[in-house]
Amino acid sequence: MGSTYFVYAAILVIAVVQVIVAITMGPSLWRMLVLAAIQAYLAVMFFMHLRDEKPSLRLALIPGTLFVLIMMNMIWADSFRLMVMKPFAK
Amino acid sequence: MSQADVAIQTVPVHSVGDHGPVHAPVMEERPFAIPSSKLVMWLFIISDACTFGAVLFAYGYLRNSAADWPRVFEPASIWNSLLMTFILVSTSLTVLLALKTAQAEDRAGAFRWTMITAAGGVLFMLLHIREWLSLIGQGARLFQNPWGAPMFGAVFFSITGLHMAHVLAGVIALTVVGLSYKAGRYAALHIEIWALYWHFVDLVWMFVVPLVYLLNMKR
Numbered sequence: 001m002g003s004t005y006f007v008y009a010a011i012l013v014i015a016v017v018q019v020i021v022a023i024t025m026g027p028s029l030w031r032m033l034v035l036a037a038i039q040a041y042l043a044v045m046f047f048m049h050l051r052d053e054k055p056s057l058r059l060a061l062i063p064g065t066l067f068v069l070i071m072m073n074m075i076w077a078d079s080f081r082l083m084v085m086k087p088f089a090k
Numbered sequence: 091m092s093q094a095d096v097a098i099q100t101v102p103v104h105s106v107g108d109h110g111p112v113h114a115p116v117m118e119e120r121p122f123a124i125p126s127s128k129l130v131m132w133l134f135i136i137s138d139a140c141t142f143g144a145v146l147f148a149y150g151y152l153r154n155s156a157a158d159w160p161r162v163f164e165p166a167s168i169w170n171s172l173l174m175t176f177i178l179v180s181t182s183l184t185v186l187l188a189l190k191t192a193q194a195e196d197r198a199g200a201f202r203w204t205m206i207t208a209a210g211g212v213l214f215m216l217l218h219i220r221e222w223l224s225l226i227g228q229g230a231r232l233f234q235n236p237w238g239a240p241m242f243g244a245v246f247f248s249i250t251g252l253h254m255a256h257v258l259a260g261v262i263a264l265t266v267v268g269l270s271y272k273a274g275r276y277a278a279l280h281i282e283i284w285a286l287y288w289h290f291v292d293l294v295w296m297f298v299v300p301l302v303y304l305l306n307m308k309r
Contacts (some may be wrong), residue, residue: 001187002181003249004186005183008180008182011219012175012179015172015175015176015296018300018304019168019172019304022168022304023165023168026309027305027307028300029305032301033300036296036297036299036301039293039296040293040297043182043292043293044293044297047186047292048286048289048290051123053123053124054122054123054124056122057122057124062176064136065139065140068140069139069143070142072143072232075148075150075151076151079150079151079155080301082155088223
């Protein structure tokens, strides 16, 4: 449980850092995403104990999920096109 | 290696019946060395991660294409979201303590930690409802608000509502599992499976706070 307490503290510290960074430097999407990804990694590996499972389980779960999430990025092209048209502008 | 992790390897049993030799079914070794119920929870989690991913991408799409996306969250809302993060991450710790005590066959202890986790979930929901009521009080509705892009309300209430529904489901499941474990009907594995779900709910919140709250902070 020792590493669990450390991870618990680390996730909370990152959450506080996220808020401080957003207030002082502005909430940059990439800064927010990187910090959230670190939190998620810690939660999945240590809280959900994925690091203790067989590598085959990690291989079965992680690449497929990441692939689907990465493929969702194809919407941005259309989103940027709409930036010019501004459909919700008053 | 726990008992649950031991792969099933059944040696075929040959016996002679009335109609010749009988072969007992040969069970294949578990490829991931985890119980199938735990694997099902993992599969649910990755499919649910894609659901939340799709909802967050849809939010990004709408936010990016709107000219006047509102930035409405006051510092009070930001600190409230931080408090909610603290509560949810702490319940991830308490559910791990529930699992540890369950694996040590301490049924009363596991029940206590499971109920503390569920109580944390209820507290989280109460804080969230307070946040909702505050926004509704300021005029936010599903398809209109006084600040800008009308889809803001739909996005905010959909994402946080979907997450809150998951928290509610987790609270109910943990309560049922905790009570059943205490009564001796469930094993530590059941707590482990729902602990996985609870951690996932926590994980989703780690993305909701920066993307929904911090990016829409009033400056």
